[in-house]
Amino acid sequence: MPELPEVEVTRQSFRERIRGARITGVRLGKPLRWPLGVAPEALIERTVGEVARRGKYLWLPLEHAGTPAGGLLMHLGMSGSLAFTDLPGDAGTHDHFDLVTTRGTLRLTDPRRFGAVVWSLSQSDGMAAKLLSGLGREPLEAGFDGAYLHAALKRRRIAVKLALLSGDIVVGAGNIYACEALFAAGIDPRARSDRISRPRSDRLAAAVRETLAQALRLGGSTLRDFRDAHGMEGRFQAQAQVYGRAGEPCRVCGATIRRVVQGQRSTFFCPGCQRR
Known part of the structure; x- marks a missing residue:
């Protein structure tokens, strides 16, 4: 699933080109989640403003005759991607939304339609x-730090990764990114969240920030479908220390990387470097 780095990389790859573009057409394919x-x-002749991101959502503000006219909230789902091109070609089976503008077409491709x-x-x-x-x-952004994370984790009695x-x-x-951040912080992903100390919360908050920042620098992660609006793949997965490396030796201590299932998701960790 595209996460924050992939969504932010996508935003950065087309926001300058689409800003100020006038909508000339809208095509709907198969129904999406909502x-x-x-x-x-009703969207025709509206102008696209500065594209913003909140979590894994993109917000395209719209104007009409210089006044706000709502906006489009977009989510890539489990396997979606956005492309912004001058000549998108005929829509394929998995192309479910086209926003045609004076500067190109923004197309959502989503095989699973989530x-x-x-x-x-x-x-x-x-x-x-x-x-x-x-x-x-x-x-x-400001406000996410060890103090905030420690207080939030104290209110949960579940595994810290969850x-x-x-x-x-x-x-x-x-x-x-959760697997990689927990490795960087030296915390076992199965540790109970309400038992994570303030110093460990400080390390984990810093690790989350650095892991996501590194992913942004590397264009996100491409495990299957992700591409940015230029069609470029991410490269973070090649730098992963534990994710996808079950059975391989840890690059730090040499212990064998383990895989467990948490919340129906695969979790990878080093039993030598990460402690409960």
């Missing part, structure tokens, strides 16, 4: 408010 929420023709494109009056109104209201803090994945403490720390 309906668009507005007649497609993605979404919904219109709302603002991020604090309608469907957008419903989807965004329960999100945790942004890990790369707490990171819940989305209501911190956004975007998906499976691969």
Whole structure:
């Protein structure tokens, strides 16, 4: 699933080109997770503003005649990707939304159709408010630190990795990044969240920030389907210390990397470097 780094890389890959573009057409393919929420023709002649990100959602604000006219909230789902091109070609089986503008076409491709494109009056109104209201803090912004993380973890009695994945403490720390951050912090992913000390919380918050920042620098992770709006793959997965390396030796201590299942997701960790 595209996580915070992949969504941010996607945003950065097309935000400059689409800003100020006028919408000339909208094409809907097979139904996505939720309906668009507005007649497609109502979006014609609206202008796209500065694309923003909240967690794993992208927000495309729209204007009409210089005044705000709502916006489109987009989610890539489990396997979706966005491409912004001058000549997109005919829509394929998995191409479910086209936003045609004076500067190119923004196309959502989503084989599993868990993605979404919904219109709302603002991020604090309608469907957008419903989807965004329960999100945790942004890990790369002020306010996400050891003190905050320690207090949030104290309120949970679940494995620390599951707490990171819940989305209501911190956004975007998906499976691969949670595994890597916990390794960097030296914390066993099975440790109970309410037993993580303040010093360990400080280390974990710093590790989450650095792991996601590194992923951004490397263009995210491409395990199967992810591409940015230029069609480029991510490279972070090649730098992973534990993720996907079960049975291989740890590059730090030499112990054998283990794999367990938590919350129906594979967890990878080093029993030598990571402690409960």
